[in-house]
Amino acid sequence: MIRFASALAVVAAIALAGTARADVLVTDLSEHQIAIRSNFTGTQILLFGAVEARTPGSRAADRDIIVVVQGPVRPLTVRKKERVAGLWVNHDSVTYPAVPGYYAIASTRPLEVTAAPEALKALRIGIENINPGVPVARSIEGAVQILQPEQESAFWKALIRNKRRNGLYINLPGGVTFLGQTLFRATVDIPANVPVGLYTAKVYLLQNGEIVDTISSPLYIDKRGVEREIYRAAHEDPFLYGLIAVLVAAFAGWLASAVMNRR
Amino acid sequence: MQIYLPIAELPVSILTILAMGAAVGFLSGMFGIGGGFLMTPLLIFLGIPPAVAVGTQATQIVASSVTGALAHFSRNSIDFKMGSVLLAGGIFGSLTGIYIFKLLTVIGQIDLAISVVYVGFLSVIGAMMMVESVKAIRAARGGAVAARRGGHHSWIHGLPFKMRFRRSKLYISVIPPILVGYFVGVLSAIMGVGGGFILIPAMIYLLRMPTNVVIGTSFFQIVFVAAVTGILHSVENQAVDIVLGFLLVVGGVIGAQYGVRMAEKLPAEQLRALLAAILLFIGLRLGYDLVVTPNDLYSVVEAQVTR
Numbered sequence: 193m194i195r196f197a198s199a200l201a202v203v204a205a206i207a208l209a210g211t212a213r214a215d216v217l218v219t220d221l222s223e224h225q226i227a228i229r230s231n232f233t234g235t236q237i238l239l240f241g242a243v244e245a246r247t248p249g250s251r252a253a254d255r256d257i258i259v260v261v262q263g264p265v266r267p268l269t270v271r272k273k274e275r276v277a278g279l280w281v282n283h284d285s286v287t288y289p290a291v292p293g294y295y296a297i298a299s300t301r302p303l304e305v306t307a308a309p310e311a312l313k314a315l316r317i318g319i320e321n322i323n324p325g326v327p328v329a330r331s332i333e334g335a336v337q338i339l340q341p342e343q344e345s346a347f348w349k350a351l352i353r354n355k356r357r358n359g360l361y362i363n364l365p366g367g368v369t370f371l372g373q374t375l376f377r378a379t380v381d382i383p384a385n386v387p388v389g390l391y392t393a394k395v396y397l398l399q400n401g402e403i404v405d406t407i408s409s410p411l412y413i414d415k416r417g418v419e420r421e422i423y424r425a426a427h428e429d430p431f432l433y434g435l436i437a438v439l440v441a442a443f444a445g446w447l448a449s450a451v452m453n454r455r
Numbered sequence: 456m457q458i459y460l461p462i463a464e465l466p467v468s469i470l471t472i473l474a475m476g477a478a479v480g481f482l483s484g485m486f487g488i489g490g491g492f493l494m495t496p497l498l499i500f501l502g503i504p505p506a507v508a509v510g511t512q513a514t515q516i517v518a519s520s521v522t523g524a525l526a527h528f529s530r531n532s533i534d535f536k537m538g539s540v541l542l543a544g545g546i547f548g549s550l551t552g553i554y555i556f557k558l559l560t561v562i563g564q565i566d567l568a569i570s571v572v573y574v575g576f577l578s579v580i581g582a583m584m585m586v587e588s589v590k591a592i593r594a595a596r597g598g599a600v601a602a603r604r605g606g607h608h609s610w611i612h613g614l615p616f617k618m619r620f621r622r623s624k625l626y627i628s629v630i631p632p633i634l635v636g637y638f639v640g641v642l643s644a645i646m647g648v649g650g651g652f653i654l655i656p657a658m659i660y661l662l663r664m665p666t667n668v669v670i671g672t673s674f675f676q677i678v679f680v681a682a683v684t685g686i687l688h689s690v691e692n693q694a695v696d697i698v699l700g701f702l703l704v705v706g707g708v709i710g711a712q713y714g715v716r717m718a719e720k721l722p723a724e725q726l727r728a729l730l731a732a733i734l735l736f737i738g739l740r741l742g743y744d745l746v747v748t749p750n751d752l753y754s755v756v757e758a759q760v761t762r
Contacts, residue, residue, distance in 0.1 A: 232466060233457045279746060354753065
């Protein structure tokens with residue numbers, strides 16, 4: 193908290209010193225690295241900053257902040273179940289080549305009133321405006337097929353629904369709060385099932401629905417310590433890893449029977 | 456208390472996993488089964504990805520069956536020769552199973568395949584065992600001597616490559632045990648089970664082995680098939696979570712010891728009726744999930760990179 197307070201004091205000082213034309217942003221994250229260790233059960237990151245007002249007379253009331261934290265992209269497949277001979281079977285599927293594993297958006301006001309939908313769409317701001325690349329639809333036999341736009345969008349909606357359910361896509365209208373005229377802060381949840389990799393936290397400053405400044409800062413989420421070593425061993429030398437896992441298990445089995453027989 | 460699993464990539468409660476391990480270990484010691492058919496669905500239900508559940512389960516099966524095999528070794532109730540023949544088939548079966556597992560994962564039908572295979576086997580074997588043990592219990596109550604099985608010649612006796620199994624007092628072809636072993640090996644790799652619940656009935660009804668060596672021999676074979684399956688799942692899918700496996704093993708080995716003791720106190724027929732009831736229940740439960748409309752028709756998975 194002390195770190196946060198002193199950082200706020202710094203940005204406040206910078207904010208007061210500014211004199212040029214357009215308003216600009218000064219922001220920082222509470223952490224630039226999140227370590228996943230064996231006790232990791234999710235965390236929160238705090239994003240804070242200040243608007244450096246350089247346009248005298250611009251009213252703070254028309255000012256909006258949008259914060260977007262986005263995780264690494266990966267190809268994902270959405271499958272739809274259909275009833276085949278009484279059983280629910282994975283039938284058609286759609287694969288999206290670049291889906292962010294995590295996407296959190298926080299704003300001072302609901303997005304609809306912050307900016308025009310077309311502007312948000314063009315800038316890919318908002319969960320509905322994520323660009324997952326060109327989808328490939330396949331039938332149950334694996335053949336590529338063409339889906340109607342409304343059919344395809346049902347798959348995309350299902351993906352968003354799934355991600356929201358897992359706490360990986362977060363929409364926080366009102367999640368950014370102003371402290372006075374220039375200082376603002378936002379808290380974003382990082383759930384335990386978060387994918388590892390390089391994240392970006394982007395902050396947009398809007399004046400009357402127009403973006404006047406953007407700042408992007410990196411955030412690394414990575415496994416550390418034992419977690420990292422185990423993960424590395426499993427991927428770098430899977431045979432040795434598997435052998436050790438099996439031998440440890442066999443030893444445990446032997447140990448148990450040795451201990452119980454002695455009693 | 457929560458712990459983050461490095462391969463499954465999610466946190467779980469340590470106590471839940473230990474308790475699950477102990478409960479399944481108890482049943483496994485009691486019935487001479489690996490317990491995988493109970494544990495794999497439980498792990499998947501907890502949210503562990505199916506591949507990780509199946510791969511990790513193999514290490515847990517190794518531990519519980521080593522304990523079981525050692526207990527039976529001290530009682531001299533293992534037919535090593537028969538066990539080795541079954542094992543030879545089992546290792547090839549495991550290799551085939553891993554290949555099928557990968558193929559099904561790529562085409563997106565692995566969950567369905569696991570469920571269908573479970574439902575099929577659990578209900579058929581459960582029903583057969585139930586009928587058999589109810590008959591045996593009735594016969595015992597009525598004071599009638601249960602009809603001795605075996606003795607009559609079946610098609611199995613006409614097969615070549617005969618071998619003498621002294622411990623089992625059998626002189627039969629090696630083809631049926633190799634096929635049984637192979638088949639169980641395939642299931643072991645796909646279902647994350649040791650396969651005891653198929654191996655034991657197959658040894659009793661198909662190979663006509665004496666009941667007293669069946670459980671020990673099954674444990675002996677399962678130790679090695681599960682070991683091979685675990686290593687293969689690690690190599691092919693990087694799907695063995697050593698932390699999860701360790702927790703399951705700790706719970707499992709403790710539970711199994713008590714299970715073995717409990718089994719000595721209960722009459723064999725009732726024990727079998729109880730196991731049959733458990734198999735039927737799980738079979739029906741999984742079958743229900745296959746036919747009832749799911750909450751969300753859509754599911755999301757990592758796209759498989761086709762190599």
